[in-house]
Amino acid sequence: xxAAQWDPAQQKVVVNEVPKPSPGAGQFLVKLASASLCHxxxxxxxxxxxxxxxxxxEGAGYIAEIHPxxxxxxxxxxxxxxxxxxxxxxxxxxxxxxxxxxxxxxESRVQGFNEPGLFAEYATxxxxxxxxxxxxxxxxxxxxxxxGGITAFHCVDSCELTPGQWLVIIGCGGxxxxxxxxxxxxxxxxxxxxxxxxxxxxxxxxxADAVFNSRTNKNYAEDAKxxxxxxxxxxxxxxxxxxxxxxxxxxxxxxxxLGGIIMVVGLPKNGVTFEALDIARGxxxxxxxxxxxxxxxxxxxxxxxxxxxKPEVEIYKSLDDVNGMVERMKRGELTKRQLVQFA
Numbered sequence: 230x231x232a233a234q235w236d237p238a239q240q241k242v243v244v245n246e247v248p249k250p251s252p253g254a255g256q257f258l259v260k261l262a263s264a265s266l267c268h269x270x271x272x273x274x275x276x277x278x279x280x281x282x283x284x285x286x287e288g289a290g291y292i293a294e295i296h297p298x299x300x301x302x303x304x305x306x307x308x309x310x311x312x313x314x315x316x317x318x319x320x321x322x323x324x325x326x327x328x329x330x331x332x333x334x335x336e337s338r339v340q341g342f343n344e345p346g347l348f349a350e351y352a353t354x355x356x357x358x359x360x361x362x363x364x365x366x367x368x369x370x371x372x373x374x375x376x377g378g379i380t381a382f383h384c385v386d387s388c389e390l391t392p393g394q395w396l397v398i399i400g401c402g403g404x405x406x407x408x409x410x411x412x413x414x415x416x417x418x419x420x421x422x423x424x425x426x427x428x429x430x431x432x433x434x435x436x437a438d439a440v441f442n443s444r445t446n447k448n449y450a451e452d453a454k455x456x457x458x459x460x461x462x463x464x465x466x467x468x469x470x471x472x473x474x475x476x477x478x479x480x481x482x483x484x485x486x487l488g489g490i491i492m493v494v495g496l497p498k499n500g501v502t503f504e505a506l507d508i509a510r511g512x513x514x515x516x517x518x519x520x521x522x523x524x525x526x527x528x529x530x531x532x533x534x535x536x537x538x539k540p541e542v543e544i545y546k547s548l549d550d551v552n553g554m555v556e557r558m559k560r561g562e563l564t565k566r567q568l569v570q571f572a
Contacts, residue, residue: 230246232245233285233552235282243281250345252296256296257354258353259290260293261347263288263290265287265377266287269286272496273342283341286376289312289368290571292307293306310359311526311530313329313520314347315337315358320523327522360523366530369570378533380520382407385417392417393418395459396420396468397468397485398412398419398420398421399443399468400477400495403565409436413437420438423443431541450484464489470495471495473497473498482504482512488513489513541565544568545570
């Protein structure tokens, strides 16, 4: 089969012929319908690989084969499914109750990092990681939901807000735009902050009550607070940072109200830093969320289907396009999620 692989010698993505995998114990073989590019895929390419590695950890497709040990789980060949990106975990230990990457009994692996990824015609996935897709979430466009979409839902859902409260989304790219849709569907008021006017326009079109460019408007924090009109210097009930930029995290405390939540989502190269005194005295609270564990998927996918939430996507038809997709992401040119549809 064909797979798009990061070649460390050439420092680019190339399409290679690789062996078609077979499902192991507890696994399905999936024929991919779509695979999408996530910013964390760049992290995979930055790792010291000795051999080409198939990239990608966001995908959706159809069950092509079921290992005998994975039968009788409510799935059948031909089912349209989505899935999380961890394989080889027990789904029973204390670590798996937090995140399957913390499995205490097996060496879990991450697709696109130390396990072949999803920019390929076929992939093996753990049956525990899978969910049957609702009819209005077709697999040929749903890849971004499995990592990005689920992450966006969990992060908004974990902000502890009630309808009518304010959420500031810093970083209104693909995940931030999904977060905006989820927040509006949950009844929250939303302000988007980004450095790209085109991206901000898309966030506004998806329901943001107001948007501010933090690069061109030096008073964006004050203007955002004024727009919320909540009294002297009172910020948002929660601020979710979807950007991986250091400046994005530095701006979060300026936008959150006293005692509000700062949600860590974006992954800066050098980590994040907050003032210990502010945390100790409750100036703000720090939380984080991610794709989470498979048992949380159903709530996210049911909500997505009920409210017809869909990512804005650029669609490509060939694995040969993946290197160009990566280069565009590196240059910061993207306003939408990028995905490859398989024939």
